[in-house]
Amino acid sequence: MARLARFSITMDDELLARFDELVRRRGAGVNRSEAVRDLVRDALVEAAWEGSEEEIVGTVTMVFDHGVGDLSDRLDALQHAHHDKIVSAMHVHLDAHNCLEVLVVRGSGDDVRYIADTLLGTKGVKHGKLVMTTGGAEL
Ligand code: NI
Known part of the structure; x- marks a missing residue:
């Protein structure tokens, strides 16, 4: 597995509260970091196929x-x-x-x-x- 890098994210309270609710609904074992990684992977997958012959x-x-x-x-x-x-x-x-x-x-x-x-x-x-x-x- 690749080395883990830590970074901080700034967002408004309301958006964070909604994000935390989304994370909570995904159940045990999912935390903010895992949820953010999923979002990044989704974005990378989408970007990869746009106009690509891949x-x-x-x-x-x-x-x-x-x-x-x-x-x-x-x-x-x-x-x-x-x-x-x-x-x-x-x-x-x-x-x-x-x-x-x-x-x-x-x-x-x-x-x-x-x-x-x-x-x-x-x-x-x-x-x-x-x-x-x-x-x-x-x-
Ligand atoms: Ni049938």
Whole structure:
């Protein structure tokens, strides 16, 4: 592990109180320092993929009704069109109608964003979210 450096942060009382509440909600074992490190890592991950050709990994989560028109077929066709970048897919039948799919997508930030936007923008997808991360080597 790298040597730890200590530095001080100045912020107003109200902002600090809100930050401490956030830290408290994360539970035991999390303190201000760990929370700040998480924020810095998040910022570094975000900065790394912006306009970069560096490979990143994203998870695309989506909920849809499989019985609506040809939605299942369209989502399936989109995934096959990007089979080289979608490295894993999980499908859960939530109830008689609704399905949850979680995909792991690997590629440049732009590629991952494009694939997620295309899937989540498909008419009939009820809810969706893209979470981007890195392979972790540089963190
Ligand atoms: Ni299903």
